[in-house]
Amino acid sequence: MNKNDLERIAKDLLDTFNYAGEESIKLYSQGLQIKIKNDKSPVSNGDLRVNDLITKKISKLTPEINIVSEETVDISKKNKSRIFWLIDPIDGTKEYIAGKDEYTLNAALIINTVPVIGVVGVPKKNRLFFSYAPGESYLIENNETKKLFCEKKQPKGKIVALSSVSKPSDLIMKKLKEYNVTSIVKMASSYKFCVIATGEYDIYAARERANEWDYAAGHAVAQNAGAIIKTLEEKPFLYGKEDYKNPSLLIKRAKNLND
Numbered sequence: 001m002n003k004n005d006l007e008r009i010a011k012d013l014l015d016t017f018n019y020a021g022e023e024s025i026k027l028y029s030q031g032l033q034i035k036i037k038n039d040k041s042p043v044s045n046g047d048l049r050v051n052d053l054i055t056k057k058i059s060k061l062t063p064e065i066n067i068v069s070e071e072t073v074d075i076s077k078k079n080k081s082r083i084f085w086l087i088d089p090i091d092g093t094k095e096y097i098a099g100k101d102e103y104t105l106n107a108a109l110i111i112n113t114v115p116v117i118g119v120v121g122v123p124k125k126n127r128l129f130f131s132y133a134p135g136e137s138y139l140i141e142n143n144e145t146k147k148l149f150c151e152k153k154q155p156k157g158k159i160v161a162l163s164s165v166s167k168p169s170d171l172i173m174k175k176l177k178e179y180n181v182t183s184i185v186k187m188a189s190s191y192k193f194c195v196i197a198t199g200e201y202d203i204y205a206a207r208e209r210a211n212e213w214d215y216a217a218g219h220a221v222a223q224n225a226g227a228i229i230k231t232l233e234e235k236p237f238l239y240g241k242e243d244y245k246n247p248s249l250l251i252k253r254a255k256n257l258n259d
Contacts, residue, residue, distance in 0.1 A: 009132070068213065068244070070089065102191050105123070122194070137224040152199050161203045164209075196227050205250050
C-alpha cells in the first residue's frame, strides 16, 4: 500500500468512528449491560457494539487483512501476521462504565511491526484523531481539522508527565526525574498518546502492561506527529509479537522537552 491508499483508508474510517462514538454514549445513557470476562476485566454492550461497527467497516475496506480485536481475539493462538489490524473498541472500559470522559475508540494498521494508520475517537470530548504516515497526524475538533506537530503547549520550564496510576512506581519516578518533570497528571486510556501529539503534555512512562491493541492506534498518532516512542531501555517499541504483550514504554513529545 502506498501513502494515498493509507490516507484513503484512514479517512474512510472517520464517519464510522463518529457514529460508533455516538452509539457508545447512547448505550451508556440507556444503562449498560456489563459482563466480566475470563481475565476478570469488564465488558459492556457498548464495547461490543463499537467493536461490531468498526470491525465491519474495516472488513469492507481491507477484506484481505486480518483483524485482531480485544473483544474477539483468541489469545492462545500466536500472531504470525506481518500486516494486520489491531482494534480496541473501547480502551478504558472502566472509565466508560463509570461515566467518565477519557475512554477511547481505537484502530491501527500494523505493517512490518510499525503502526502506520491510527484512528482514535474520544467521544465525550468531541475529539477524533487520525494518522496515516509520518508527518500526517490530525485532530478533528469543533468541525476543524488541525495538523499535529507535538508543539509544546506548556510554558517553558514546565514539563508535565502523564500517568495511568495515581502513584507511579519508584522505577517510573526515577525515569521521569531524568527529564526534569515538574508535575504528573493521571489520565486513562490511549488518550495519553494523543495529548502528547497535540503538545498539551510532554512525557509518559510505563512499565510492561496491557496488550498491543491498547497502544497501537495512539502510538501511530503520536509518532507520526513527531513524538519519540521507545521502551524504557531505549529500544524500539515494535508490534506483531506472538503473545501481543507490551514491553515497557517511554513517549517523549520531543528530544528536548523544553523545546
